[in-house]
Amino acid sequence: MEITIKKFEDLSIYELYDILQLRSEVFVVEQDCVYQDIDGKDANALHIIGKKDGKIIAYTRCFAPGYYFDEAAIGRVVVAKDQRSFKYGHDIMDASKKAIKKYYHTENIKLSAQQYLIKFYQSHGFQPIGEGYLEDGIPHIAMVIT
Template sequence: MKKELTWKVSRFEELTIKELYGILYLRCKVFVLEQNCPYLDTDYKDQKALHLHGYVGDELVAYSRIFKGGDYFDQASIGRVIVAEEHRKYGYGHDLISRAINVIETVLNEKTIVISAQAYLQKFYEAHSFVTTSETYLEDGIPHISMKKE
C-alpha cells in the first residue's frame, strides 16, 4: 500500500550523519550492486548539491540531488535519482521528480533543467516534459541520454 512520504530538502552541511549514511547506502545499493556498475559514487559534488530525500517513517525510500546552474551543468540539473527497489511499485519516482522540479523552480528560481538519464528511463522523464537532446552514450558502462526541460 502506498504511504505518504515525508520529504526533506537539505544542503550537504545540514544532513545528519544518519541521513548521509542512509543516502550513501541507498545509492551504493542501487547504482553499484543492483545495477552491477562499480564506480566512485562519492564524487565531491554532494557538497554543492541540494539533497531531496523522502521517507516512510525512518526508512529512506526516495532520493535525488539537485544542482543550480553552473554547479554541475550550465543549467540546473537533477541526478542520482533513486527509489528503493521494494518501493518502486508505488509511483514514488514520479513524486520524486515532480518535487525535484518544484525545488529547482521555487528554491533555485530556475526553469531550464538538464539531466543525464539512463536510456531505459526515457519515457519516464518524457512524462515530466523532458525531451531527448543527444544520442545514446555510455556513462559508467550504462547507456544514457541527455535530456532537457524548459
Template sequence: MKWEIKKYADLNLDELYAMLQLRSEVFVVEQDCVYQDIDGKDQISFHVLGYSNKELIAYARIFKAGDYFEEPSIGRIIVKQNFRKKEVGHRLLDYSINFINLTLNENQIRISAQQYLIAFYQKHGFQVDGEGYLEDGIPHINMLKT
C-alpha cells in the same frame, strides 16, 4: 511520505549514511556497476530525501545552474526497489522539479538519464537532447526540460 531537501552541511551523520547506503544499494549492487559514487559533488548539491516510516526510500541530488551543467540539474535519482511500483519516483521527480522552479527560480532543467528511463522522464516534460553515450558502462542520454 515525508520529503526534505537539505544542503550537504545540514545533513546529519545518519542521513548521510542512509543516503550513501541507498545509492550504493541501487547504483553499485543492484545495477552491478562499479563506479565512483562519492565524487566530490555532494558538497555543492541539494539533497532530496524521501522517507516512509523513517526509512529513506527515495533520493535525488540537485545542482544549481553552472555547478554540473549550464542549467540546473537533477541526478542520482533513485527509489528503493520495493517502492518502485508505487509512483514514488514520479513524486520524487515532481518534488525536485518544484524545488528548482520555486526555490532556485529556474525553468530549464538538464539531466543525464539512463536510456531505459526515457519514457519516465518524458512524462515530466523532459525531451531527449543529443546522442546517447556510455556513462560507467550504462547507456545514458541528455534530456532537457524547458
C-alpha cells in the same frame, strides 16, 4: 512518503549514511556498476529526500545552473527496489523540479538519463537531446526541460 529538502550541511550523519547506502544498493549492487558514487559533488547539492516510516526510500540531488551543466541539474535519482511499485519516483521528481524552481529560480533543467527510463522522464516534461552515450558502462542520454 514524506519529502524533505536539505543542504549538505543540514544533513545528519545518519541521513548521509542512509543516502549513500541507498545509492550504493541501487547504482553499484543492483545495477552491477562499479563507479565513483562519492564524487565530491554532494556538498554543493540540494538533497531531496523521501522517507517512509523513518527510512529513506527515494532521493535525488539537484545542482544550481552552471555547477554541473549550464542548466540546473537533477541527478542520482533513486528509489529503493521494494518501493518502486508505489510510484515514488514520480513524487521525488516532482519535488525536485519544485525545489529547483524555488531555490534556483529556474525551470530549465538537464539530466543524464539511463536510456531505459526515457519515457519516465518524458512524463515529467524532459525531452532527449543529442545522441546516446555510455556513462559508467550504462547507456544514457541527455534530457532537458527548457
